[in-house]
Amino acid sequence: MPDFWTRTLVPTLRQAPGDAEVPSHQLMLRAGLIHKLGSGSYGYLPLGLRSLEKVCRIIREEMHAAGAAEVVTPCLQPIDLWERTGRRAAYGENLFVVEDRHGRTSALGPTAEEVITDLVGHCIKSYKDLPKCVYQIQTKFRDEFRPRFGVLRSREFLMTDGYSFHTHIEGPGGIDEEYENQYAAYERIFNRCGLDYVVVDAETGEMGGRASHQFTVLTPVGEDTIFSSDKGNYAANLEKAGTGTRPHDFAGEPTGEIEKVHTPDCPGIDDVQTFFKKQLGTKLKPQNMLKTIVCCMTAADDDPDPTQAKNPWYLLAVVRGDHEVNDEKLKAVAEAFLGEGARAGMAPEKLATADGFKLGFVGPHAAVGRDDTVVAVDPDAAQGGFWVTGANEVDHHIKHFNWQRDLIDADGRAAPGSGAAGTQTYTVYAEAYPRSAYADAHLWPEHAPPPDVDTSNDTSQPNPKRLVCMDLRNAIDGDPSPLNDGGTLKAARGIEVGQVFKLGRKYTEGLGVTVTGENNEPITPLMGCYGIGVNRVLAAAIESQGEKNQGHDESGIIWPVAIAPYAVCITPIAWDDDSQVADVCKNLAAKIADAGYDVIIDDRDERPGVKFKDADLVGFPLRITVGDKGLSGDTATVELKARDGRNGPKGEAVPLQDAVKIAVELLNA
RNA sequence: CGGGGUGUAGCUCAGCUUGGUAGAGCGCUUCGUUCGGGACGAAGAGGUCGCAUGUUCAAAUCAUGUCACCCCGACCA
Structure with missing residues (x-):
């Protein structure tokens, strides 16, 4: 018995509802695939469900072929699990929290690391039980600040999440092997779904861990920015993308005497620019300004809260006014100084103010004479030429800031034996030091490990290492490829449809999962984690306007055969x-x-x-x-x-x- | 959460400035003529104008509050 149109439910619309803006959202509504119930929650009509189920079937087949076993865990997760791994706080407002009639609190699962770790932890006893890989296809809940673009960012969505458990990293049964295995399975899944995608190097974010790749469908409506080298050998997302060596020059001649400018109520780059234009009649470009962000660094074994830490450092992160500081690169600076696992983040306002930083009006020379402060400069900011920056005085900026004169020479400790102009007397650890070298050395064999770092707090001696020039900012279109092979990075927008992570022991450790080893010793298993946004696969397929696949045209959707209703x-x-x-x-x-x-x-x-x-x-x-x-x-x-x-x-x-x-x-x- | 915007028929929207008791197109129903790329004609059905309070003889329209939704930003599958 074939399916008849009159027996199913296909409410096609000639006009898309006004609140749908992106093509996939409009077309899914117009073609009668989905129906909106509320902000970020969508029901699937028969045709949409058929496509969704086809994607699920492909996933199940490939997961089965990859040796993963399917399970289902409850969406309702005791909050206790989240507290034990510290993720209740980390997830914050994005976690849906519900209370039952007895006052017990649960989370609506936004992901299932905790629950799966708990589940599998109860099933494995011995190292002989490993490795194991399980997965599920389950509705997930996230209280998104801002749901948008139809099913691309909704508060309730279907996710395939897989988790693997291992005793070791390399070799047979190790996490590396399963990571490659899942990576390959994901490629097969997305190939079968007919998607045009790229695999990009990604940050691990909240997941923690050491390596991650994102599967991204390139489209202008994507929320992710990804960078790929025109040589075709490098791709990474905004959080992760490194940049190749960029020249720097701290030794440029001053462009003039320092001139203090009264800039009332202008803490931001934009404010200063507008002020110069309106009040002074001068055109000031953001690229002639230095943005100095006051951050704190703490070592891995110290308290993450700088106000509580035993030995916190200030870190002045300096980038050009038109550039953005990259948090992960900031962390790399912290790790270079304070060792692996060190953290860096914006300094708490109260603390920084109490310690004399005039937030909003800080310049790099705020570090002069301070024993607790490191200056990290992005190469594009580490240049001679005309600079406007904060005057380290409320409501004031300065013109003609010069690195050599106003920071290096000014801070006797920072320039031991400074001599001829142009001689680099400061230490440059590594310009544009590739972040990945910290994260996963095997991916970047061509890069050396981080240099030794003097972390001594001995302030009696000059410490030239307190000024560094490192890649600090988000990559931008046109940057050199971090592989330094002459490639140029191109920026593009994309939809992330899947991601694979090496998680490490965060969850097994947090929940106290161990197996017994060969010599009766307890082993805390390593984990990998693998996810696909199933709804997104549909939207991405429709959105896609690649060479190979065109997901839609002016008449409507163009489905790949494998996932058409x-x-x-x-x-x-x-x-x-x-x-x-x-x-x-x-x-x-x-x-x-x-x-x-x-x-x-x-x-x-x-x-x-x-x-x-x-x-x-x-x-x-x-x-x-x-x-x-x-x-x-x-x-x-x-x-x-x-x-x-x-x-x-x-x-x-x-x-x-x-x-x-x-x-x-x-x-x- | 900050900034902006919108709530009127199933969908797209007009009407609001200048209060006077509700409109168009599409869709839907019926009949007729049609029938190979969103047919035509005729006749219909369908809205407590998001909700509440207030002002007024009178509120879709003005005011206050509230809820919902959308867009831009910061967060993320």
Whole structure:
């Protein structure tokens, strides 16, 4: 029994609701795939659900082939689990928290590391039980600040989340092996879904851990910014993207005497720029300003809260006014000074103010004479030339800041034996030092490990290492590739559809999961974690406008065969239950179904034009038109039309007897 | 959470400035003519104008409050 249009629910819309802005959202609504219930929550109608289920099926097949076992865990998760791993605070407001009638608190799972770790932890006893890899496909909940773009960022969504457990890193059964295995499975999954995607080097973010890759579909509406080298050998997201060596020069000649400017109520770059323009009539470009962010660093074994830490450092992060400080690169500075696991973050306002920093009006020379402060400068800021920066005095900025004169020479400790101009007397650890070298050395064998760092707090001696020049800012379009192979980074927007992580022991340690080792010793397993946003796969497929795949055009969606609601739509002209046309349609449907493709017959009592338009809108890969006209000739014919008209039939008549064979060949291609 | 915006028929929107008791297009129903790329004609159904309070003889319209939704930013599958 084929599926009939009149028996399912396909409320197509001629106009998209006004609150839908991006193509995938508009088309999913117009094609009757989804229905919005509230902000960030969408129901799936029959056609949308069919596509979603097809993606799930592909995922299940590939997970099975990859040796992962499917489980389902509760969405309702005791809050206790989240507190034990410290993630209740880390997740913060994004965590949906509910209280039951007894006053017990639970979280609606936004992800399942805790729950799975708990589950698997109870099932494994011995190192012989490892490795294990389990996964689930389950609804997740996140109280997003701002749901948007339809199913691309919703508060309730379907996620495939896989987790693996290991005793060791390398070799058979190690986490590296499973990571590669899952990575490959993800490539197969997204290939089968017909997505045009790139794999980018990613930050591990809240997950913690040591390595991560993101699977990203390039599209202008994407929320992620990714950078890829035009040499094709490097791709990373904004948080992670390094930059190649950029020249720097602390020794440039001053452009003039320091000139203090009264800039009332202008703590920001924009404020200063506007002030210069309106009040002083001078055009001041952000790239001639130095942005100095007051940060605190603490070592891994110290208290993360700088106000509580035993030995906190200030870190003045200096970037050009038109650039953005990158938090992860900041962390790299902290690690270079205070060792692995060191943290860096914006200094608490009260603390910094109490310690004499005039927030909003800080310049690099605030470090002069301070024993607790390190200055880290991005190469683009570490230049000679004309600089405007904070005067270290409330409501004042200075013009003609000069590195050599106003910081290096001014701070006797920072420039031992300073001599001829142009001689670098400060220490540059590593310009544009690639972050990845810290994160996962094996990915970057060509880079040396971090240099030794003098972390002594001995202030009696000059410490030239308190001024460093390192890659500090977010990458921008046109930056040199961090591989330093002459490649140039290009920026593009993308939708993240999947991500793989090496997690480490954060959760097993947090929840006290151990197995018994060979010598009766307790082993805390290592974990990997792998996720796919299933709804996003649909939206990304529709959104995609790549060379290979075009997910939509002005008429509607263009589905890849593998995830289309139906592979084939049979469009009878003038349907009548007992007609010859109906017989032919049902016959064709049955044969195509036998060949393994699903079919819907548009048996509505509509004019052909309406049916054609709707079929285009929904985006069935292949349409077969059956009409009296074709059936009445000497040889009965039907017409085949591929939705993606770039390759495939455009509505040519084919003999009825060959129709199924041709159709199946097209779908297999 | 800051900034901006919108709530009027299933969908898109007009009406609001200058209060006078509700409109258009699409969709829907019925009939007729049609029927190979969103047909035409005729006749209909459908809205306590997001909600509450206030001002007024009178509120979609003015005021206050509230809720919802959307966009931009900061966070993220």
